[in-house]
Amino acid sequence: xxxxxxxxxxxxxxxxxxxxxxxxxxxxxxxxxxxxxxxxxxxxxxxxxxxxxxxxxxxxxxxxxxxxxxxxxxxxxxxxxxxxxxxxxxxxxxxxxxxxxxxxxxxxxxxxxxxxxxxxxxxxxxxxxxxxxxxxxxxxxxxxxxxxxxxxxxxxxxxxxxxxxxxxxxxxxx
Amino acid sequence: xxxxxxxxxxxxxxxxxxxxxxxxxxxxxxxxxxxxxxxxxxxxxxxxxxxxxxxxxxxxxxxxxxxxxxxxxxxxxxxxxxxxxxxxxxxxxxxxxxxxxxxxxxxxxxxxxxxxxxxxxxxxxxxxxxxxxxxxxxxxxxxxxxxxxxxxxxxxxxxxxxxxxxxxxxxxxxxxxxxxxxxxxxxxxxxxxxxxxxxxxxxxxxxxxxxxxxxxxxxxxxxxxxxxxxxxxxxxxxxxxxxxxxxxxxxxxxxxxxxxxxxxxxxxxxxxxxxxxxxxxxxxxxxxxxxxxxxxxxxxxxxxxxxxxxxxxxxxxxxxxxxxxxxxxxxxxxxxxxxxxxxxxxxxxxxxxxxxxxxxxxxxxxxxxxxxxxxxxxxxxxxxxxxxxxxxxxxxxxxxxxxxxxxxxxxxxxxxxxxxxxxxxxxxxxxxxxxxxxxxxxxxxxxxxxxxxxxxxxxxxxxxxxxxxxxxxxxxxxxxxxxxxxxxxxxxxxxxxxxxxxxxxxxxxxxxxxxxxxxxxxxxxxxxxxxxxxxxxxxxxxxxxxxxxxxxxxxxxxxxx
Numbered sequence: 001x002x003x004x005x006x007x008x009x010x011x012x013x014x015x016x017x018x019x020x021x022x023x024x025x026x027x028x029x030x031x032x033x034x035x036x037x038x039x040x041x042x043x044x045x046x047x048x049x050x051x052x053x054x055x056x057x058x059x060x061x062x063x064x065x066x067x068x069x070x071x072x073x074x075x076x077x078x079x080x081x082x083x084x085x086x087x088x089x090x091x092x093x094x095x096x097x098x099x100x101x102x103x104x105x106x107x108x109x110x111x112x113x114x115x116x117x118x119x120x121x122x123x124x125x126x127x128x129x130x131x132x133x134x135x136x137x138x139x140x141x142x143x144x145x146x147x148x149x150x151x152x153x154x155x156x157x158x159x160x161x162x163x164x165x166x167x168x169x170x171x172x173x174x
Numbered sequence: 175x176x177x178x179x180x181x182x183x184x185x186x187x188x189x190x191x192x193x194x195x196x197x198x199x200x201x202x203x204x205x206x207x208x209x210x211x212x213x214x215x216x217x218x219x220x221x222x223x224x225x226x227x228x229x230x231x232x233x234x235x236x237x238x239x240x241x242x243x244x245x246x247x248x249x250x251x252x253x254x255x256x257x258x259x260x261x262x263x264x265x266x267x268x269x270x271x272x273x274x275x276x277x278x279x280x281x282x283x284x285x286x287x288x289x290x291x292x293x294x295x296x297x298x299x300x301x302x303x304x305x306x307x308x309x310x311x312x313x314x315x316x317x318x319x320x321x322x323x324x325x326x327x328x329x330x331x332x333x334x335x336x337x338x339x340x341x342x343x344x345x346x347x348x349x350x351x352x353x354x355x356x357x358x359x360x361x362x363x364x365x366x367x368x369x370x371x372x373x374x375x376x377x378x379x380x381x382x383x384x385x386x387x388x389x390x391x392x393x394x395x396x397x398x399x400x401x402x403x404x405x406x407x408x409x410x411x412x413x414x415x416x417x418x419x420x421x422x423x424x425x426x427x428x429x430x431x432x433x434x435x436x437x438x439x440x441x442x443x444x445x446x447x448x449x450x451x452x453x454x455x456x457x458x459x460x461x462x463x464x465x466x467x468x469x470x471x472x473x474x475x476x477x478x479x480x481x482x483x484x485x486x487x488x489x490x491x492x493x494x495x496x497x498x499x500x501x502x503x504x505x506x507x508x509x510x511x512x513x514x515x516x517x518x519x520x521x522x523x524x525x526x527x528x529x530x531x532x533x534x535x536x537x538x539x540x541x542x543x544x545x546x547x548x549x550x551x552x553x554x555x556x557x558x559x560x561x562x563x564x565x566x567x568x569x570x571x572x573x574x575x576x577x578x579x580x581x582x583x584x585x586x587x588x589x590x591x592x593x594x595x596x597x598x599x600x601x602x603x604x605x606x607x608x609x610x611x612x613x614x615x616x617x618x619x620x621x622x623x624x625x626x627x628x629x630x631x632x633x634x635x636x637x638x639x640x641x642x643x644x645x646x647x648x649x650x651x652x653x654x655x656x657x658x659x660x661x662x663x664x665x666x667x668x669x670x671x672x673x674x675x676x677x678x679x680x681x682x683x684x685x686x687x688x689x690x691x692x693x694x695x696x697x698x699x700x701x702x703x704x705x706x707x708x709x710x711x712x713x714x715x716x717x718x719x720x721x722x723x724x725x726x727x728x729x730x731x732x733x734x735x
Contacts, residue, residue, distance in 0.1 A: 061413075061417075085209070085335070086212055086295070086335050087335065087417060088295075088332075088333070088334065088335025088336060088412055089412060089413055089417075091331065091332045091333070091334075091335065091412070092332055092409050092412045092413050093413075095332050095409070096409075099447075099448070099451075100444075100447045100448070114209060116196060116205075116209070116213055117334075117335075119331070120329075120331035120332075120334055121331075123331035124331050124332055140204065147192075150188060150192045151185060151188050151189075151329055152184060152188065153181050153184060153185070154185070154329055154331070155185070155325045155326060155328055155329065155330075156326060156329075156330055156331065156453070157451070157452040157453050158331055158332075162452060163452045164326075164452060164453055165181055165325070166325075166455075166456065166458075166459040166462075167452060167456070167459075169181065171179055171181065171459075171462055172179045172180075
């Protein structure tokens with residue numbers, strides 16, 4: 001079963017990710033019963049999915065979070081895909097969802113989600129991190145929780161630190 | 175200089191701890207080569223031809239004497255007794271073992287040195303004018319702004335995996351000595367009509383294989399909004415920059431393809447939502463940082479020191495050094511000194527452990543314990559009393575740091591090239607040395623006057639060959655090393671890209687070609703006219719004619735251009 005790191009705890013997770021095969025039609029592809037994360041194209045082409053409550057949209061790097069802006073108040077899960085860990089578009093998508101669009105539900109990073117990026121993920125607003133199934137042993141995943149706290153007091157404002165360091169603390173006069 | 179508080183120190187210490195664990199997991203097989211790659215790069219570690227190379231950040235070129243001594247210690251203990259100053263305010267060590275890197279970084283952290291974001295697809299070290307704070311033509315001191323940018327860009331969570339590297343430079347003087355229009359973001363400090371400080375912002379400049387001069391994206395951004403505006407530029411780049419082709423991934427490519435107007439529209443549309451947000455700078459924070467960059471405790475001195483004038487009259491070598499290596503200073507009786515790392519026979523920018531110790535001692539003795547590094551790969555002591563210059567010169571000369579050639583042909587910018595760098599197509603250090611030997615006669619060199627010669631071992635252009643008055647680019651032709659020559663490039667306010675004069679040359683021919691170019695200049699120059707001005711006045715044709723004559727390229731031993 002897939003593992004999910006949420007609120008600094010390791011949980012079992014039952015959501016599945018629907019992939020749209022080449023040639024498949026986003027408007028007609030079947031979304032089976034159960035909890036499904038579906039590509040934005042499917043989410044947009046099948047408006048009825050929003051009413052199910054157990055389907056959530058997935059944003060890829062090239063997707064525009066503005067397309068979900070009107071629905072964000074009612075969504076409880078949005079996923080962002082990292083096709084390769086070195087593809088950093090998802091960090092900006094998360095930042096936009098949290099700050100510009102005010103999304104407050106679960107924001108989940110999926111795909112090539114590795115522990116050495118955990119700290120940056122959470123600071124950009126991801127509160128749920130899902131490494132690839134089988135990537136880490138249970139012991140490694142436990143150890144990986146430490147990466148969430150790599151930096152105690154970072155300089156920047158972010159999802160986890162509303163203010164930058166210079167507004168957070170009275171810094172010593174030089 | 176900026177002084178760390180506990181928060182700054184904690185972040186650097188935590189970085190060392192993080193990378194120590196990452197290195198441990200790499201050697202334990204828990205991190206793949208591919209996964210470890212960006213982690214080590216963002217800690218300054220390249221795997222080079224011979225050994226890993228460690229690139230350390232010199233934030234906006236400023237160092238304390240004790241930090242320079244630490245470089246000496248690292249060079250002695252972990253390297254082969256020398257290091258190399260790069261063209262972007264970095265120090266590189268070429269022979270450190272990967273296993274020792276965490277230990278080296280931990281030692282460096284004790285004196286506030288680090289290798290954070292000196293490589294990788296992230297925001298790199300910010301660069302600026304080596305004469306910041308002392309230049310006579312300075313409008314606004316760029317250093318506090320560089321420090322604010324350093325803090326904002328260090329471990330910025332959103333911009334650690336950009337499409338490609340990202341470089342920012344700041345200029346606050348009349349003359350741009352930071353090459354700001356060849357940076358991803360170039361910041362020019364300006365005042366508006368109301369006398370308020372702000373930034374004229376250029377975007378999309380860069381050298382490399384597609385050299386482009388940056389374009390103006392904003393004529394005036396008030397200082398409070400510097401960080402949010404830069405964030406919006408970075409965010410648009412991070413989302414829309416090309417990731418399919420490494421050679422088209424720099425911001426300059428998307429700025430060109432969208433056009434600067436459309437790029438600006440996207441940036442400002444994003445900025446509208448973040449402007450005035452928490453990242454807006456405060457007067458209190460600016461004041462706190464700026465307080466680190468107030469003038470040192472200058473003495474009240476006469477404008478000209480009589481002993482200094484006399485010493486120049488008495489010693490021709492001292493006078494020659496003063497002419498080239500000493501600059502004016504905003505305070506009466508003071509001067510700035512450039513210690514040359516361009517002695518013939520030594521790779522440009524290379525410095526030994528004993529020279530590092532000497533530089534630190536000279537800084538402590540004569541310049542308030544501070545040192546700056548220039549992008550031309552020399553060392554600046556910014557605040558020296560005129561009366562101390564003769565003594566300083568004697569000590570620097572004994573240490574091989576007083577070659578009187580600043581701004582002259584032998585003061586060339588040169589990347590490490592094929593001797594060290596795994597990206598290079600051709601060697602650059604032996605070319606530099608061959609040219610230096612050809613022009614070793616000081617009287618001849620001084621007669622030629624100001625001439626900037628820049629050498630890159632490949633089209634990545636670390637040696638800034640595009641903006642050299644003469645540029646030399648190493649190219650690979652069927653496995654052989656050839657050299658393409660450009661003329662007419664320049665840095666500064668009139669930044670201009672040089673033009674290729676014709677087909678490339680074998681290494682052995684390069685000194686002849688440079689000499690022919692110089693002779694052509696000497697034959698055509700007006701009195702007092704610099705090489706670059708002659709090139710722009712008479713055009714490239716007389717130079718091409720002199721080099722290639724009537725021979726067609728096929729008749730010469732050349733590869734196609």
